[in-house]
Amino acid sequence: MGKRINFWMEYDSFLLIAQRALEVGCTIIREDAASGRVIEQDDISIITLDQSDGYYFHLLEAGPIEIERIPGGERLRRYNCDGGNVVIDAGYSPIINAEGRKIIRRGHIGCETGYYDETGRFMARPECMTNAYNILLRYVRKLAPYTELTDKSFYSGGEDGKKSKYVHREYITKVCLELRNKEGYKLAQI
Numbered sequence: 035m036g037k038r039i040n041f042w043m044e045y046d047s048f049l050l051i052a053q054r055a056l057e058v059g060c061t062i063i064r065e066d067a068a069s070g071r072v073i074e075q076d077d078i079s080i081i082t083l084d085q086s087d088g089y090y091f092h093l094l095e096a097g098p099i100e101i102e103r104i105p106g107g108e109r110l111r112r113y114n115c116d117g118g119n120v121v122i123d124a125g126y127s128p129i130i131n132a133e134g135r136k137i138i139r140r141g142h143i144g145c146e147t148g149y150y151d152e153t154g155r156f157m158a159r160p161e162c163m164t165n166a167y168n169i170l171l172r173y174v175r176k177l178a179p180y181t182e183l184t185d186k187s188f189y190s191g192g193e194d195g196k197k198s199k200y201v202h203r204e205y206i207t208k209v210c211l212e213l214r215n216k217e218g219y220k221l222a223q224i
Contacts, residue, residue: 038144039171041127041178041205042214042221045083048126048141052078052091054173055122058166060091063099063110063121070107074099085128085139091170096120096160118146119159122167127210129219137222138210143167143174178205183214183221 043051052062056076063074064081065088073080074092081089090110092099100117101108112118127141145167148158185200204221206214213219 036144036146037167038123038142039174039205040140040142041174041207042138042210043127043141043174043178043205043207044129044138044209045081045126047177047207047209048124049078049081050177051124051143051170051173052081052089055091055124055166055170058093058169059095060093060122060166063090063092064088065090065109070104072099072101072108072110089124090121091124091166092121093160093163093166096163112146114149114151116157118149119157120163121145122163122170124170129210129213131219136213136217136219138213138219139222143170175205178207178210180204181206181211 055062056078061074061076062078062080063072066073067084067086088110097116097120099120100111100115102111110117110121112121112123122143122145124143125141128139130137130139145163146159148156151157180203182201182203183206185202214221
């Protein structure tokens with residue numbers, strides 16, 4: 035249970051979000067897929083273009099993280115524990131141009147609202163985490179404004195098979211919007 039916003043944001047803009055997280059007192063955690071390790075630093079150089087790594091912003095004053103051992107390494111423990119209340123989950127939008135496919139995967143930022151402990155008592159996220167998340171959320175919305183997009187779709191309910199327009203709103207950076215509009219990249223909901 036938590037808050038989350040999805041967006042279309044390339045690596046360079048995501049680095050700006052990570053820098054802002056450092057400015058509000060967070061460290062950056064990377065679940066390194068290659069080594070199977072959880073790495074925590076106070077520098078944006080920890081963020082790589084490896085699309086399989088997971089990223090989190092950890093606010094030290096909110097409490098310690100929890101790391102659990104799994105086959106092949108370790109991972110951040112984030113569900114139904116105090117460790118989930120002290121991190122903000124985040125990821126950029128990988129831009130893929132391979133095998134004739136041009137796609138931009140969706141990125142996100144989110145945090146847990148809290149969890150229920152073994153006695154059934156609700157353990158709320160610390161207020162300092164809410165404040166940090168809200169600061170980062172405002173910055174995300176600045177870099178990736180809510181934009182109306184129009185796509186073609188097919189009307190399947192009638193005999194004439196007329197095309198219609200599908201209008202939707204997305205948080206998207208200028209770079210991702212230009213890739214979509216001028217270079218034919220598709221926004222993938224993955």
